[in-house]
Amino acid sequence: MPPAHRRAGRSLRAGGRRVLDWLLPPLCLACRNPVGDHGALCSACWSKVDYIETPVCDRLGTPMPFDLGPGALSPAAIAHPPAFDRARAAFRFDTVGRALIHGLKYGDRLEIAPALAGWMARAGREILVDADALVPVPLHWSRLLRRRFNQAAELTRHLAGQTGIANEALVLKRRRRTLHQVGLTRAQRLDNVAGAFAIAPDRLGWVAGRRLVLVDDVLTTGATIEACARVLRRAGAARIDVLTAARVVDGPIAGHM
DSSP states (O other), X not given: OOHHHHHHHHHHHHHHHHHHHHHSOXXXXXXXXXXXXXXXXXXXXXXXXXXXXXXXXXXXXXXXXXXXXXXXXXXXXXXXXXXXSEEEEEEESXXXXXXXXXXXXXXXXXXXXXXXXXXXXXXTHHHHTTXXXXXXXXXXXXXXXXHSSOHHHHHHHHHHHHHOOEEOTTSEEEOSOOOOOTTOOHHHHHHHHTTOEEEOGGGHHHHTTOEEEEEXXXXXXXXXXXXXXXXXXXXXXXXXXXXXXXXXOSSHHHHOO
């Protein structure tokens, strides 16, 4: 393409962005105050995001008080090993983190998903590096019909686009509708999702030997993720890691699986 055409293209794109900014001024993804660019946080919200940084437990991804070297496990992971191999999350589920997750999940604010996926890609780089596919935690068809989208599938779609890893959105099925997990104890959550997930019949043979990353918006007690991981393990998955945007740290998963 001639240089003049490239310059003209850049000018048109810049003009388009200015028109978009005039019609839809960029707002903070969390608090909705004006910011300089679309898909960004304001400085106040950015400073309040509690990113989960190393050192973390190699299995649960929860923060560790000291760096004990590669592969270090927390007491919770040793006492109650999870069904998955490793879990990672971008930030804690508190204040700004909660606002972001709720904005996507309940506020139909799909513009939050690309930013969350970017943070997830950074937090999960060690489990994504040799993954065969990303698998979102599924919604039951009746809930999907009412909500119109699955937030886990949206995050997976953007993660796949940013990392180049295959998006296998139809591997897992939720074969029965479950109660909302909010407000349930860990025991109730485990009972609620028992037997709720299955491998799609046409994907049963595909799962065997694959290195898979389960994707969801938030990890709380881990009951849903555990149920999904067990189904994939029974189907012969070689490795099952977990990647979420947020996770509860000062709760059951941090101290007792």
